Amino acid sequence: MHFSHILRSKKNILSIAFALFLTFFSLNVSALEGAVAEETATAHAKETEKEKEFDISTFILHHIADTHSFHLWGEGENSVGIPLPVILWTESGLIVFMSGEFHHDAEGKVVVEKGGQRFINVHEKIYYASPAANEHGVFAEVNAKHEVANKQPLDFSITKNVFTLIFSSVILAIVFIGVAKGYRKRSGKSPKGFQSLMEPVILFIRDEVAIPNLGSKFERFMPYLLTIFFFIWFNNLLGMVPFFPGGANLTGNINLTFVLALLTFIITTANGNKYYWSHIFKPHVPWWLYPLMIPVEIIGIFTKPIALMIRLFANITAGHILVLALLCLIFVFKSIFVAPVSVLFVVFISLIELLVGAIQAFIFTVLTALFIGLAIEEHGEH
Amino acid sequence: MDLFNPSIGLVVWSTIVFLLLFFVLSKFAWKPVLAAIKEREHSIDDALNKAELARDAMVRLTATNAQLMQDTRAERDQILKEAKALKDNIVNEAKQQAHTEGAKLIEKAKIEIENQKKAALAELKNQVSTLSIEIAERVLRSQLDDKAKQQDLVNSLLKDVELN
Known part of the structure; x- marks a missing residue:
């Protein structure tokens, strides 16, 4: 196998080690957060007693989750945000309205009637509303696990x-x-301005990522590699901006990383040559190992993109959770004197996240190139 | 909690938007950019190759020039050598000729002198004989006057003649 060129340079080893470290770190943090979330869920029943108790995990998960409006400032009823269109495919067709009609409600207390149908927003998910409100004023059926049954x-x-x-x-x-356009205008001349800022990155992707992994056929896959690299990188950075138009946790959303990994999977599978498939269905092992090896190889086809999906999602989400958790320390300790420490740590983590944003984009691109390279490799010996 | 929630909307939108972005960037950005970079790299390579060739040509030219210079110098030396040899030859020949010519002249002069000498001797002999006849005439005349005196005169004259 040709994983060796990833491990060839010291720099790569360093960055991979760093990324792995962050991955474990982030998984630990999210596991911790998950545990906290469960605890708070069980404590949810006692909410009436300690109503204003600050709930760190809900707060963090709320901030990294997707929402139907762009929140700017303020809390609850007084919050100010940019409403975004709600587009629903219901049992009786397409329904479109602005999220402002929920009046910043995400508890299922406000019902929006459109096209003869009634909708509520519970934790930024749209449900069909129940005919009448329950004892908490929520238009939803809540089951024993505190889940909305609508x-x-x-x-x-x-x-x-x-x-x-x-x-x-x-x-x-x-x-x-x-x-x-800069290249067209100044063809054959040295790059200038923003063009000269981007050219080293483009050349880096070509010379360090595409050519070592894909060999002579690299040109076919360059557009995909460049698009995916700049898309992930830019969105990682945009996610670090805490206010509009940043603030969305796009690359830390598993649905998006799923789509990116799926595209890589489709490109890899569609370009797989006979050596690639023979390596999977006729591996170079004794015949009696086939019942073991073939399923392993088939699972391998799918684990590669799944690892891509999880890695990007976990790293970016972990960064966001870390920053938010450090800021939450101020509210946990209920002291303004914790703020300088928190802010210092947040700045430090944010700087690391800038690095992680670039590294994760690079790793996603390298692994995509590597997987495609394995699929299009010409000779079958191992 | 919500972290792993599938969201069909986001999946559909990101597929559409990302593919759209991919096609737009491929067509309007990556293709021209990569082509331009490749072309520029080729032109730089070409320029470097040409510079290399020009340098080689220069080196070859310099070598040729040096060779030519050396050849020319050798030729010049050859010509000078030949000229010198020619000159020596000519001088020698001239000397030889002058020598033989001189020798010939001297020979001629010698012969002339000999001839003149012979002529002078013949003249002298003639004059002597004429003189002898005159003397003899005079002696004969004086003898007719005095016998003794005639004898003396003849004797003294003969002495003079023998000296010549």
Whole structure:
């Protein structure tokens, strides 16, 4: 196998080790947060007694989750935000309205009536409303596990993440078409301005990622590698901006990383040559090991993109959780004197996150190139 | 909690938007950019190759020039050597000729002198004989006057003649 070129340079080993470290770290943190979340869920029943108790895990998970409006400032009824379109595919067709009609309610207390149907928003998920409110004033059936039992329409809303997705794609398109224009205008001459800022990165992807992994056929896959690298990198950075138009946790959302990993999987599988498939269905082992090896190889096809999906999601989410948790320390200790320490740590972690944002984009691109490289490799010997 | 929630909306939107971005960037950004970079790299390589060739040509030219210079110098030396040899030859020949010519002249002069000498001797002999006849005439005349005196005169004249 040709994993060796990833491990060839010291720099790569360092960055991989660092990324692995952060991955474990982040998984630990999210496991911890999960535990806290369960505890708070059981304590949820006693909410009436300690109503204003600060709930750190709900707060953090609320901030990294997708929402139907762009929150700017304020809390609850007084919060100010940019409403985004809600697009629902219901049992009786398409329904569109602005999320402002929920009046910042995410508890299921406000019912929006559209097209003869009634909707509520519970924790930024849209449900069909129950005919009448329960004892808490919520138009939903809540089961024993504190889950909403109501049916859901298919939700194709322009949420915060979808907005950021479109926004960042437009910015990327404008920037790189501008860069391309620079090349056309100054063809054959040295790059200038933003063009000279981007050229080393493009050359780095070509010379350090594409050519070592893909060999002579690298040119076919360059557009995909470049798009995926700049898309992930830019959205990682945009996610670090705490206010509009940043603030969405797009690359830390498993649905998006799923789509990116799926595209890599499709490209890898579609380009797999006969050596790739013969390596899976006729591995170089004694025949009696086939019942063991073939399933392992088939599982291997799927674990590679799944690892891509989880790695990006976990790293970026972990960074966001870490920053938010450090800020929450101020409210946990209920002291303004914790603030300088918190802010100092947040700045430190944010700087690391800037690095992680670039490293994760690089790793996703390298592994994509590596997987495609394995699929298109010409000779079958191992 | 909500972290792993599948969201069909986001999946659909990100597929559409990302693919759109991919096609737009591929067509309008990556293709021209990569082509431009490749072309520029080729032109730089070309320029470097040309510079290399020019340098080689220069080196070759310099070598040729040096060779030419050396050849020329050798030729010049050869010509000078030949000229010198020619000159020596000519001088020698001239000397030889002058020598033989001189020798010939001297020979001629010698012969002339000999001839003149012979002519002078013949003249002298003639004059002597004429003189002898005159003397003899005079002696004969004086003898007719005085016998003794005639004898003396003849004797003294003969002495003079023998001296010549």
